[in-house]
Amino acid sequence: MQSASPRTNAACAVAQERRVSFIPMTAAHVPVIAELEKAAYTHPWTRNNLQDAVLHHNHAQLLVSEPLPGELATWHTATGEVVVGYFVAMMGVDEAHLLNITVAPQYRRQGWATVMLQALAVWAQGRGAQTLWLEVRQSNEGAKALYRALQFEDIGVRKRYYPLNNQAREDAQVMRLPLADWRMPK
Numbered sequence: 001m002q003s004a005s006p007r008t009n010a011a012c013a014v015a016q017e018r019r020v021s022f023i024p025m026t027a028a029h030v031p032v033i034a035e036l037e038k039a040a041y042t043h044p045w046t047r048n049n050l051q052d053a054v055l056h057h058n059h060a061q062l063l064v065s066e067p068l069p070g071e072l073a074t075w076h077t078a079t080g081e082v083v084v085g086y087f088v089a090m091m092g093v094d095e096a097h098l099l100n101i102t103v104a105p106q107y108r109r110q111g112w113a114t115v116m117l118q119a120l121a122v123w124a125q126g127r128g129a130q131t132l133w134l135e136v137r138q139s140n141e142g143a144k145a146l147y148r149a150l151q152f153e154d155i156g157v158r159k160r161y162y163p164l165n166n167q168a169r170e171d172a173q174v175m176r177l178p179l180a181d182w183r184m185p186k
């Protein structure tokens with residue numbers, strides 16, 4: 001455990017021999033994350049959205065690893081670390097709000113979003129949050145399955161919350177994870 005370093009190994013994990021760690025998202029990461037956004041979303045966050053997330057002191061973390069032998073990573077930091085995924089969250093008075101969570105396409109269904117959400121829950125709980133909130137597009141069945149698998153509860157719907165093409169809008173499912181009694185699953 002390297003608690004004095006910005007690199008946190010608290011939620012360090014190994015999956016398929018890949019060792020990962022968290023690093024804070026900085027302005028230097030914005031260009032590569034903006035490219036990953038385009039690969040992940042129909043309506044991606046822009047560089048400005050990402051800059052704002054970094055500047056406004058949100059809890060924005062990258063999940064990175066050293067490349068596996070022979071691995072050519074599509075998305076990597078300037079120092080050559082593979083970007084597996086990232087999340088952005090905002091702390092309120094006694095609640096946290098997940099604003100973005102993304103896993104690079106080639107690393108999906110390997111448990112990395114679960115690692116990030118559990119690390120976020122630990123972080124938020126440690127700052128006194130009673131609840132972790134999020135919104136997800138109604139059509140995003142994969143993400144909803146992820147959140148439900150992690151015991152998030154369906155709370156309600158925000159009508160016309162997300163943009164679609166042609167001026168149309170899509171509803172958001174609002175979900176929450178109560179943190180008061182939450183424990184990291186064994």
Ligand SMILES: CC(C)(COP(=O)(O)OP(=O)(O)OC[C@H]1O[C@@H](n2cnc3c(N)ncnc32)[C@H](O)[C@@H]1OP(=O)(O)O)[C@@H](O)C(=O)NCCC(=O)NCCS
Nearest residue numbers: 101102103108109110111112113114136142143145146149
């Ligand atoms: C949604 C996303 C973050 C999930 O990341 P991930 O690392 O693949 O998720 P995990 O491997 O931790 O999944 C854990 C469990 O969630 C569920 N799950 C995750 N993705 C799923 C999918 N596409 N379809 C169905 N179930 C899914 C499964 O139960 C899965 O367990 P299993 O693989 O053993 O069946 C990823 O697909 C992604 O980045 N999508 C694009 C961006 C996005 O939609 N972000 C969420 C915005 S609200």
